[in-house]
Amino acid sequence: xxxxxxxxxxxxxxxxxxxxxxxxxxxxxxxxxxxxxxxxxxxxxxxxxxxxxxxxxxxxxxxxxxxxxxxxxxxxxxxxxxxxxxxxxxxxxxxxxxxxxxxxxxxxxxxxxxxxxxxxxxxxxxxxxxxxxxxxxxxxxxxxxxxxxxxxxxxxxxxxxxxxxxxxxxxxxxxxxxxxxxxxxxxxxxxxxxxxxxxxxxxxxxxxxxxxxxxxxxxxxxxxxxxxxxxxxxxxxxxxxxxxxxxx
Numbered sequence: 254x255x256x257x258x259x260x261x262x263x264x265x266x267x268x269x270x271x272x273x274x275x276x277x278x279x280x281x282x283x284x285x286x287x288x289x290x291x292x293x294x295x296x297x298x299x300x301x302x303x304x305x306x307x308x309x310x311x312x313x314x315x316x317x318x319x320x321x322x323x324x325x326x327x328x329x330x331x332x333x334x335x336x337x338x339x340x341x342x343x344x345x346x347x348x349x350x351x352x353x354x355x356x357x358x359x360x361x362x363x364x365x366x367x368x369x370x371x372x373x374x375x376x377x378x379x380x381x382x383x384x385x386x387x388x389x390x391x392x393x394x395x396x397x398x399x400x401x402x403x404x405x406x407x408x409x410x411x412x413x414x415x416x417x418x419x420x421x422x423x424x425x426x427x428x429x430x431x432x433x434x435x436x437x438x439x440x441x442x443x444x445x446x447x448x449x450x451x452x453x454x455x456x457x458x459x460x461x462x463x464x465x466x467x468x469x470x471x472x473x474x475x476x477x478x479x480x481x482x483x484x485x486x487x488x489x490x491x492x493x494x495x496x497x498x499x500x501x
Contacts, residue, residue: 287449294425298435306335311362315482319344320374329478338436350377368481409456417484418459444476
């Protein structure tokens, strides 16, 4: 087998790598073979976490809004590779965009970016924060198409949701040595390990939020906010200090 082709196969994510290299279709048996983020990567990141990281410059806050029902509005602040403890509010306490904005604005530090998911009440949250005119706000539309590739430049993404979750996977991958620190939160661990993925003609596709909720019986609010705070939309890359995207 040619060396170039071998290196391409070795760069593939599991379970594709073991399937293509060794014909091993039981790879990753401890987790679902199509689990987006391996459990051991999340556990390792949580074991690295200490409270001292909060003193570093804040880079972003991921905002996953909820309006009523059992879901929650969640805020996930990030300081470089250190992720702060997630703040969660019952959906009944966050009925509209202005209410959510009033809760998140006091948390903002260091001219950080607010990544707002547009699902549900998200559009109202985004409009209200943007209307204040003093904040850096980015709208995260998970259904929007993207033309970006994964870190190996071998696989493309079907949409923003796919890229957002895959970037979280890449930053947690010990192969790349980002040394991400996640708060020791059992619910966050379950959220990050819940989604499945598949490879389609259009690229990597992540299980939809609706399908995931039906399968596990709840919304992955903390996991979504964490992936949002980790995500740097392509539209922001040309307008921000790249040294702030991910600092070790």
